[in-house]
Amino acid sequence: MKSLENSYSRRNFLKTGMGALGGLAGSFLAGSAWAQAMRMTTPRQTLGPFFPDEGDAVHEIRENLDFRLPISEANDNDLTHIKGHKGTAEGQVIHLEGQVLFRWQGEAKPQPGAVIILWNAAASGRYNHRGDREATRFKHPETGQWVERTHDEHFQYWGRCITDDDGRYSFKTVVPGFYPVDIENGWYRPPHLHFMVTAPGIPQLVTQLYFKGEAVPNNELIQKLNARDLILRDSALTREQQENLIVEYRRSESNPDVLTGNYDFMLSF
Numbered sequence: 001m002k003s004l005e006n007s008y009s010r011r012n013f014l015k016t017g018m019g020a021l022g023g024l025a026g027s028f029l030a031g032s033a034w035a036q037a038m039r040m041t042t043p044r045q046t047l048g049p050f051f052p053d054e055g056d057a058v059h060e061i062r063e064n065l066d067f068r069l070p071i072s073e074a075n076d077n078d079l080t081h082i083k084g085h086k087g088t089a090e091g092q093v094i095h096l097e098g099q100v101l102f103r104w105q106g107e108a109k110p111q112p113g114a115v116i117i118l119w120n121a122a123a124s125g126r127y128n129h130r131g132d133r134e135a136t137r138f139k140h141p142e143t144g145q146w147v148e149r150t151h152d153e154h155f156q157y158w159g160r161c162i163t164d165d166d167g168r169y170s171f172k173t174v175v176p177g178f179y180p181v182d183i184e185n186g187w188y189r190p191p192h193l194h195f196m197v198t199a200p201g202i203p204q205l206v207t208q209l210y211f212k213g214e215a216v217p218n219n220e221l222i223q224k225l226n227a228r229d230l231i232l233r234d235s236a237l238t239r240e241q242q243e244n245l246i247v248e249y250r251r252s253e254s255n256p257d258v259l260t261g262n263y264d265f266m267l268s269f
């Protein structure tokens, strides 16, 4: 009966509250458990060829020397710095944060203890993976200048975050470079971040998140690449699902050198 009561008062609230309270009601609803439950399940995207398994890395990066951990889980959530290195990664620094939510029986609940692995290319567009050796030098599709996809020895390339009691996570990384897949046909992967989200008893989520926002360097080009990327524009996904994977970044108010983005991973069966 509880859910019926809830839906009644919700409707009442919508009828009476929205007009009078306007944005306040909107922001309340956006944060409510009900609004969360209404949000779409995070769409899946391919794992891709550059997931960091043991032996794949060109430069092994393992901050945590507990060798029972797979290498993909042996680094922290700050990809801009490797423990023990003096330098920091090249490129635009970003903070991405949000929650892992699990929707079941019409409710979305925060998922504590979910393991999130993030891996992404360096600002040059190069992965720390033996498989990434094609077109390490290519002509920029707009400027015609050569782009060198070089390794960044100070970039951590992958990291792990475990969600807290509220299902919250955060990562610090850089905007990856775009890179060519099929130069002849003009297909370049737009900058994207790869994620694997694992929680006990829930199907694992593998996906990719993309970029937009005035403050994002080369945003205009990135939007062109987003528009024609064959993975983001997977025909099995609706337009709404595709747009769900594009995260807006804004300049941080506390640190203008950093861009911040927010994304909640919604898991479901």
Ligand SMILES: [Fe+2]
Pocket (backbone or CB within 6 Å): 048, 050, 189, 192, 194
């Ligand atoms: Fe990729």
